[in-house]
Amino acid sequence: MSSTHTVPLKIYFGVFIALCVLTGVTVWTAKHDYGALNTPVALAIAGLKASLVILFFMHVKYSSKLTQLFAFAGFFWLVLLLVFTLQDFMTRGMLPTYVFKH
């Protein structure tokens, strides 16, 4: 039976320390201004932290392909929602709208 995979304790503690360090890093980077990169940097660090939680605390690294697919699908659909909503708000006024001439 392979569904029970015990993750060694040192991985749990390693992930924990990494999460704490990354929390510090995200606060530190937030105090500096990178212009347009501020939000991408913050999201990249948050994404990294979330990936650590998903892969190790939630065992997705050791799970079946199906579980991995499900874990991925949720975030993929979230991206669909965000991208297709923002493609409206980000492009308001970019193309000429209809001009009626008589």
Added chain:
Amino acid sequence: MSDHAHSTVGLAHHFDDLEQQKESGTLGMWAFLITEVLFFGGLFGAYAVYRSSYPDAFMRASAQLDVNLGGINTIVLIVSSLTMALAVYAAQKGSKGGIIAGLVGTWVFGAAFLVVKYFEYKHKWEHHLIPGPNFLFPDAHGVGQHGTPEQLYFALYFAMTGMHAFHMIIGLVILVWMMKKARRGDFTVHNYALVENFGLYWHFVDIVWIFLFPLLYLIGAHSGTPGAPH
């Protein structure tokens, strides 16, 4: 077929064996988490739209939050995620005491998070930062103004952190129930799916906060605006 299949304690009538039951439970939990991702996703969508529409107002409003409290809470929640992971580890090893210790730790740190959150909310209440007719946001001269775009930030702040806190409260209730079950010895090496699936839920709640922290607390941190007014 594993030797576990012979153990039928806790096996529901419609499953062939415990492995099928456990896999079904895990998959169901993941499907549920997908719904949770999209449930919060609507809020993140609203956040993205309004943050892009009012970047400066969002920075000014964000500067009203206390980065230290938010940071402490982030660490508190990470600790509770660790203790939850350890509870699952203990369950895999069949250590009853380990499960209980892990669950209690998770509960304590989860509750600590909510206590901090309570003081943060109280602070907003006292400073008229609750969206609605009483909302006042100080303009450049320190005079409180109604209905400014900063209100949208706080509407999302309360919707997102409130929904997050609601999930934590549910989690704390379930934790108490699980502690009782653990003390009764309901969880065995072959039958600990509940601990594992609850762990997935708890880690998910942690992940939501991992995104909320930078998006809500840190976007104004570089602007030099002092922290929350006292």
Added chain:
Amino acid sequence: MSSTVLSPSAKASPSSPEGERKTFLNADYGWKSWLFTVDHKRIAVLYLISIMVFFLIGGTFALLMRAELLTAKGDLFEAETYNKLFTMHGVVMIFFFLVPSIPAVLGNFLVPIMVGTKDLAFPKINLLSWYIYIVGGAATLFVAITGGIDTGWTFYAPYSSTYANTNVAGTAVAVFITGFSSILTGLNFIVTIHKMRAPGMTWFRMPLFLWAQYATSLIMVLGTPVLAITIVLLGLERVFHIGIFDPALGGDPVLFQHLFWFYSHPAVYIMILPGMGVISEIIACFSKKRMFGYHFIAFSSLAIAIFGFVVWGHHMFVSGQSAYASFVFSFLTMLVAIPSAVKVFNWTATLYKGQVSLETPMLYALGFIGLFTIGGLTGVFLAVMGLDRHVHDTYFVVAHFHYVMVGGMVMAFMGGMHFWWSKMFGRKYPEWIAQFSSVVVFVGFNFTFFPQFLLGYMGMPRRYHQYNAEFEVLNVLSSAGASILGTGFLMTICYFIWSLKWGQVAERNPWGAKGLEWERAPSPPPTFNFEDGERIVVTEDAYAYTHEEPHGGSLQEARK
């Protein structure tokens, strides 16, 4: 888990007559054995009864509207009352009939049997979903009785959030609650189809009904939560006035439309995909042929479920959405027509040279193909931005989605109910009267909704209780059609109920159909679906109809 405690078979019922076979219907008696059941078949029956109640309520609202529209003057109801009627009609029909109809009734009944197992993966959650549905439905009825709601079923902000004087908050709560019942149903189906398939039941041996249910469940799980959170935001806006959809406070009502349609366009596929699954089963059975292009139909269900999520902006061409976004959504909408067309082509190809027989389910299936094609193609018209500007918010749109929802989904539901009725209740409905009433329904439907295409194209706007006199003739036709349609539905309900007691007792496989539910399960099935101790092992593909061996003869015998 101790769900066996609640299972109907746990207590053997001594009261059943000697020698009578144990079925899920007579396994236990009394209201408790129904309200606390965890048997998927009993829950399906509970759902059937409750959605029929809501169908009749929603239908009554529709008939009242058609009565008002019989004349050009607004003489029967106040404008406000009429607004409430069309809103309640939409809310009840969509959230309480169309969305749960096929999944919660036929899906609940058939999914475990078709995959060859005893029950859904989570029987208690299945029961919970019905209770949630009932609570949400009761809340809706409470709103309807205490004044109703007049925003239209789409609850557009800022009218709903700021200006409406009707019970928006109550309806929001009701719809929010009901959403969880469909999430739980979808979750249960997904896990059941992944994990509970019998040995040998590979993905590509599954009946197409299961593929359709799986795709539908994906949409339920991925889309419904977004509707839920949108409704939460709407409620917060309405109660606390936080500004999130209020332009006066910097909010953007178009955001509401985005979030709303992220669910509600895919919800159209929640309503039509299960119907397509039913049609595939019926077409194969009454053509006595292997399904033409099985893989194409299976994958087209998934394609519809996935691509259906990125077309929602076609509802917003005149909302102030950016021209670029409208262009993208318009283009993607036309693409999503392809998988639907694939299905229609494959069904018609299956009919070709099949041994087609025209019993009632097949009549409904053929009706579905024609009406759905009209509904789908007019949808492509509406995806064209220029044309949409002309017919937006007219009866053209109303006719379009009724051709999809009623002409598609309701026809499929009726076809499916006739097809599996004998399996569910062990009795046959009277065939000739059913054939007759299916024709009545078809005629009534077209009389009701085809004139609305013309009205819309002529420019009659939707959602008004009075109209210009030049539209009167077509409106009279439409109202007359509605009464014919209503008669057809009532006839059906009557003979179905009649057949429960007086219908001819059905054998196991009256249609000579392929599939586990016909070949391996008795009519009606016992609590655990198959004969005691029988472990289903699947050895052949779905629809293994052998063309050489004429099933027509045995079918004729079976019908005697």
